[in-house]
Amino acid sequence: MSLQSGLPLFLGQLIRSPQKISAIAPSSMALARRMAMELPMDRAGPVVELGAGTGKITQALLDAGVAPKDLHAFELNQDFVDCLRGNFPDIHVHHNKAQDMGQLGLNQVRAVVSGLPFLSMPGSVQIAILRASFRSMGPDGVYIQFTYGPKSPVQDRVAKALALTHTKSETIWGNLPPARVYSFRRSML
Ligand SMILES: C[S@@+](CC[C@H](N)C(=O)[O-])C[C@H]1O[C@@H](n2cnc3c(N)ncnc32)[C@H](O)[C@@H]1O
Secondary structure, eight states: OOGGGHHHHHHHHHHHOHHHHOOSSOOOHHHHHHHHTTSOOSOOOOEEEESOTTSHHHHHHHHTTOOGGGEEEEEOOHHHHHHHHHHOTTSEEEESOGGGGGGGOOOSOOEEEEOSOGGGSOHHHHHHHHHHHHHHHOTTOEEEEEESSSSOSSOHHHHHHTTEEEEEOOOBTTSSSOBEEEEEEEOOO
16 A cells, blocks of 8 residues: 555545544655654664554655654554554554553654644543653653644643643644644653
């Protein structure tokens, strides 16, 4: 299956499960590249992608130099999983919830890159995903998340409970809808 076939597949799944997809189109390459620019380049190690969909961000991560054997993509939707496995046979595709990423036992993860619909997730789910992510990354890990909203996609009380700080990108106007990229790190206590 070619990467071009992602759009009809995405739109079909959006009609079937709008709440789980929570986007009107796959991310643009402009947004996907902006996400990849947030990767720490001063160290090696696995990269985890959450909610990989049809693989726009996956492609940008590979283009940025992540080795296929180091890339772990989590995706809930079976049709998207089949598409990812077809398009990216050398990466690790996990048909599993992002909340379960801790069960993989990965450590020294370089970054977690998320296309999950974080804004629409309850605080308890946000905490579970962020806890598992930072546990796998260690103290200098970064959790990269895009959002369409004007505010941080991580609820304030969640950011406080986990001692997270963030940086925010410029608006990526070449995405539908326009988006921003947030990078979360654990502050030194
Ligand atoms: C907004 S789409 C983003 C897709 C793709 N990353 C992109 O940017 O085009 C959200 C994706 O997250 C997946 N998803 C939603 N909840 C999930 C969960 N708890 N664990 C793993 N994937 C999930 C959906 O199936 C969908 O593919």
